[in-house]
Amino acid sequence: MKRIKASIIGFGSVGQGVARVLLRKKEELSSMGLDIAVVAVADSKTAVIDQQGVDLAMVLERKASEGIVGDEHITGHDIIRDIEHDLVIETTPTNIDTGGVGLQNMLTAFNKKRHVVTSNKGPLALKYRELAALAERSGCAFRFEATVGGAMPLINLIKDTLAGNDVISIEGIFNGTCNYILTRMMEEHATYELMLAEAQELGIAEKDPIYDVEGIDAACKLVILANAIFGMDATYKDVHVTGISRITPEALMLAETDGYVIKLIGEVSKNRIQVAPRLVPIGHPLAVGGTLNVASLQTDLAGPVIVVGRGAGSIETASAILSDIVSIYKD
């Protein structure tokens, strides 16, 4: 049995999802020969550390009842720097302007020769090249399936299952909040503001939903794909972005009369990274509804490949994180 010492840095919806999934999948992991001991958990204010393995059920309970994970007033960054462990699960909130604490956490993890699995888009959308180079120099794994499309398999699908293919383009829906708003506006003929409030209640919108509705979140995901799949050196400022905030129920009704839906479509290829609302024929594979994400790949050997999945959610995002963890250690 391989014993892996991990930390969970950031204990919001995704971090808690990871804890739940690790508890739920303990036996399956064991049968793969993996014993993942979480030796530290940090939220934005507190931390709990135990080299024998933190009791995740108790930490989840404390977070729910008291809003904190422990008594230690040390930061996630301190844990990454000072506590001996192999793997950092970085799930702090994303900061698209500076990379935020997530960027420092990842840099420090690699400097300390710890692997990183993350759902945090900001650092990758700003500093992908630097992070990937440092990870490689340090001999560390850097996995980020959860940053693009949540549970929808995409990065590992391309890198592993479709290995050897050249990906010519990827287009699709990369923001569940916008997809939900557009779907519901069409179904209910309701205003954008009302449906945004509904999407926020579902808990899938970014802290500041401007990032969703103005297309910035989708742009960040495309930048991650541009860098990780197309070998570009892009930041989200290189993306041509138009959001959905000016789309009216009337425009959606008019489109429907003509047999179309309006979707916020992201597209990345070697010469173009773009996010904009587009007319998509009803029944087209990209015309998925609700909070779903979809990606349509054009590849040189396999031809077209389409994947659909849940792009957000605590357990769904944790699913992508778990698959990254397993793929680091299974070999």
Ligand code: HSE
């Ligand atoms: N706010 C994002 C969305 C969450 O709605 O898709 C996942 O990145």
